[in-house]
Amino acid sequence: MTQSLKNLVSSEEWQARVDLAAAYRLVALYGWDDLIFTHITVKIPNTEHFLINPYGMMFEEITASSLVKINLAGEKVMDSPYPINPAGFTIHSCIHGAREDAQCVMHTHSINGVAVSAQKNGVLPLSQQAYFVLSSLAYHDYEGVALLEDEKPRLLADLGAKNFLMLRNHGLLTVGKSVAEAFLAMYIFEAACMVQVRAQSGGHELVHIPDNILAMASQQMAQVTLGMGGALAWPALLRKLDRKNGGYAV
Structure with missing residues (x-):
């Protein structure tokens, strides 16, 4: 078992560790993980350091203390027995380095996400989930x-100022000002892809949301989350995680 780092790091870093460990376990709980091969990173507040998963550990096993602290070059800045995924931080480092708002970057290889990423037209305006994704989507x-x-x-250049990125033939990526925000974005992104795959399998003509309705998405997203973004759902998600797979905050 990894020794607890709670008394060896700042309170801000510890909170970032707990939130990120929770996000990894939630990704596993919802079935978006790909064994050990995807990644979520978060910037430690008031530093130039980041946290990433210990490469080789299943997402359902990750704890706050097992996360690896690295710099923007992907080099460890605190002792850890674990390596990191080199491909993981290639993607994340450039986004963290270029965007101040990219405090958390989440990437998945979910089956539904990869399936839609292989479709030429990408995300279609078929659902309320897609409605929100399309308001800030890049490829x-x-x-x-x-x-x-x-x-x-x-x-x-492709991502620009967007918060949802579809990596064609590869998977999904979200950017957030917090772990909670990036997770909520990924939940919506994955749901949009799942609905699309199921709707297409029905063999009937699909109804698209009109462009004039799509234009209201950003404003309505703020309304339905009470202006709190991912922070509205995050405490409930943590309670769910505590019931299903607690022990991440060590």
């Missing part, structure tokens, strides 16, 4: 496993 073409530094500027 990035597949260039192989994300290991090459020269892919970074193209990924950043």
Whole structure:
């Protein structure tokens, strides 16, 4: 068992660790994990350091103390027995480095997400979930496993100021000002893809949400979350996690 770091780090870092560990376990709980091969990162407040998963650990096992602290170059800045996923931080480092609001970056290889990422037209305006996603969605073409530094500027150019990124033939990515915000965005993104795959399987003509309705999405998203974004649902998600798979906050 990993030794607790609670008394060795700042209170801000510990809270970031607890939230990120919870996000990893929630991703596993909802079935979006891909064994050990995707990643979520969060910036530690008031520092230039980041937390990422210990490579080789299942998401359902991750704890606050097992997370690895690294710098923007992906180098460990605190002792850890675990390596990190090099492809994981290639994608995340460029987004964290370019966008001040990108406090948390979440990436998945969910079956529904990858299925829609392989469709030429991407996310279709078929559902209320897609309605919100389409208000801030970008696409990035597949260039192989994300290991090459020269892919970074193209990924950043494609993402721009958007909060949802569909990595074609690869998966989904969300950006948030907090772990809670990035998680809620991913929940909506994944749901939009699941609905689309199921709707397409029905074999009937699909009804698209009109463009004039789509234009209201950002404003209505703020209304339904009471202006709190992901923070509205996050405490309830943590209670759910505590019932299903507690023990992450150690």
